[in-house]
């Protein structure tokens with residue numbers, strides 16, 4: 410399957426879908442505190458999608474080839490979990506935890522919006538805060554590369570250069586992806602690479618940029634639930650994700666909402 414170029418109608422629908430996904434994170438943020446379980450957060454998220462937004466979770470029952478059906482409405486990845494952390498009624502947040510909440514909604518029109526953020530419970534260690542901040546910068550440095558004529562390698566190179574300069578490592582087994590009326594479609598957006606190589610970007614492409622950055626080594630292991638992915642060395646891992654539209658002159662970040670955290674200093678605009 411070639412990479413699809415979205416129509417104006419598709420783009421309008423994707424703006425709506427991605428804003429819904431971001432608004433789920435705005436909704437859940439004040440509930441993230443010591444003592445709440447990740448299972449409880451997942452239930453609140455599902456209720457909000459279904460009863461407030463009129464969206465549905467894209468992850469509930471999702472089953473790519475070789476995987477068991479995903480049992481929950483979002484992914485909540487705590488501390489050394491890299492991605493696909495499965496919400497659990499017996500997993501309670503404690504002071505100093507870092508967590509990624511990854512939300513993918515499907516709108517009634519059938520479009521997917523995908524975004525994730527890091528949260529810190531309480532104050533957090535200096536190392537944890539630094540990992541979350543560097544990973545946030547990595548995502549935005551990748552986004553800043555996006556424009557017609559740039560390449561996927563430009564994105565990956567910008568992300569990995571910043572992670573490595575900070576002594577952190579980039580996970581290679583998972584990547585960003587095209588998205589639209591399908592959850593995961595081409596292209597694969599690697600978070601490492603060589604400038605000037607790979608697919609040339611064209612206006613109308615929509616894909617995610619979602620770097621997973623480890624404080625330690627990049628190696629990982631998958632747990633027996635078939636989903637949860639952890640760092641092999643038990644170091645902390647962080648991830649941020651946006652869904653991006655390629656425009657003739659740059660990019661439009663689709664997964665923003667009123668509660669989105671401040672942009673890094675080097676980002677002037679979310680649409681150019």
Ligand code: MF3
Nearest residue numbers: 468471479484493511513523
């Ligand atoms: N939202 C994830 C992504 O960014 C995919 C999660 S699939 C799940 O692509 F089944 F683990 F939820």
Ligand code: CO
Nearest residue numbers: 511523524650
């Ligand atoms: Co996601």
Ligand code: CO
Nearest residue numbers: 523617619650
């Ligand atoms: Co994604």
